[in-house]
Amino acid sequence: MKPVNDFIKRLHAEVEIDEALIIRSRDRYFLLNDELKKLIGKDFFHAGTYLGKTKGGRFFPSFTLLAMMIEGKANKVVVDDRTEWLFVCGRDVFREGIKKVVGASGRGEYALVLNRHGECIGFGRMLRNLDREDEGVAIKNVSDIGDFLRRERR
Amino acid sequence: MSGQQFFTDRYSQLGWTYENVKLKQAIRVNAMNAQVAETVKRLASRGVGLEKIPFLERGYWANARFSVGATAEYLLGLYSIQEAAAQIPATLFTNPKGKTVLDACAAPGGKTAQLADLMQNTGAIVALDVERRRLTALANQLERCRVKNTIVYDLDAREASRLNVKFDGILLDAPCSGNFATDRKWFSRRTIKDVEENARGQREILAEAAEVLKDDGEIVYSTCSLEPEEDELNIDWAVRSLGLKTEKVNCLGIEASTNVFGKELDRSVENARRIWPGQTQGFFICKLTRRSATT
Secondary structure (H helix, E strand, O other), rough: HHHHHHHHHHHOOOOOOOOOHEEOOOOOOEEHHHHHHHHHOOOOOOOOOOEEEEEEOEEEHHHHHHHHHOOOOOOEEEOOOOHHHHHHHOOOOOHHHHHEEEEEOOOEEEEEOOOOOOEEEEEEEEEOOOOOOOOOOOEEEEEEEOOOHHHHOO | OEEHHHHHHHHHHHHOOOOOOOOOOEEEEEOOOOOHHHHHHHHHHHEEEEEOOOOOOOOEEOOOOOOOOHHHHHHHOOEEEOHHHHHHHHHHOOOOOEEEEEEEOOOOOHHHHHHHOOOOOOEEEEEEEEHHHHHHHHHHHHHHEEEEEEEEEEOOOOHHHHHHHEEEEEEEEOOOOOOOOOOOOOOHOOOOHHHHHHHHHHHHHHHHHHHHHEEEEEEEEEEOOHHHEEEEEHHHHHHHHHEEEEOOOOOOOOEOEEEOOOOEHHHOOOOOOHEOOOOOOEEEEEEEOOOOOOO
């Protein structure tokens, strides 16, 4: 559970997760509901809500976990439509594509990237202080929902 | 025994004249993640032409000059790409919300995600399939569609009783021979031997499904095969051998035939629905329940 909690904290998010419902299978973490908790057996492949996985000591959150973090104080940026699609295609976010910043905005911080509908399309790391209006790359793409398409091609 | 003439002659005997079809792409809005009207509006603004499919609550024909599988809305799980006839089986369960449902042959997970949607992510779905590649596709689909109520096992449906769970509902979208509407080379690839082999496998899964079904549970059996060995003849066998009975369903399709190539089947097989290729691909659907001691 620690990698999940650490990641949530890193984005200053507040997500209430009942730890008793979290189950780990090898390097992957899942959140069950009460019904699934009663039914779950050994050697499952996937269960409930996939939260993410650890690999090489790093935690890679699922897109569902990112979506769970939207509410509240989590660091987040809202981007315009063009930036949304570029980000989904794996590109970084330029300062001029950011319409709104919520939470910490300093260099090195992580933030959820939201589209104009408030939906999370991934997350990234700030390469500069977002309070400044400088041109250029502001957020390095760490993970985006275009990954679903890239997985199909692997 | 194979080839286009062989198979189309069989279809004629079943009352359908072969015609080539061009399928329209269909999508299904995931109501657990999206407002239907809002999603339709967003897709329209991207240049996706949508037409409501009259026989489906959340299905639309989609027409676009780009892949509708490459929009942010798709990647966010607001809708799924799912052939129109394939959207029917999951809708035939009676009040699935909060229940325990088995998806016996689940990958790649389009119907699993639809079931979760119909169950509003409540209750539990146990989804089975084999092969890591298929299971990975299933897990990706569940993550994309934000499904929260499903456990996936790497388990052959013929061994479902190993789970020691009895199910309120069982979706048995059986591995089948497919049909020419979704496979241009179907007639040159398939022989009657394949069809018979698939039919045997389907009976084994049906038998296991009957084992793990609660007394008041429901099985929805479906295939995308046009071959009666995998459809009417299997249902006739299930009714005669597994203590199951068919239930009337209200969905697209015509009554299944009770006389197949001169063989008289149980009359109740007519409750099943056969969909010949046309506005959708070919499909076969039957709802089964356990026959009580008095019926």
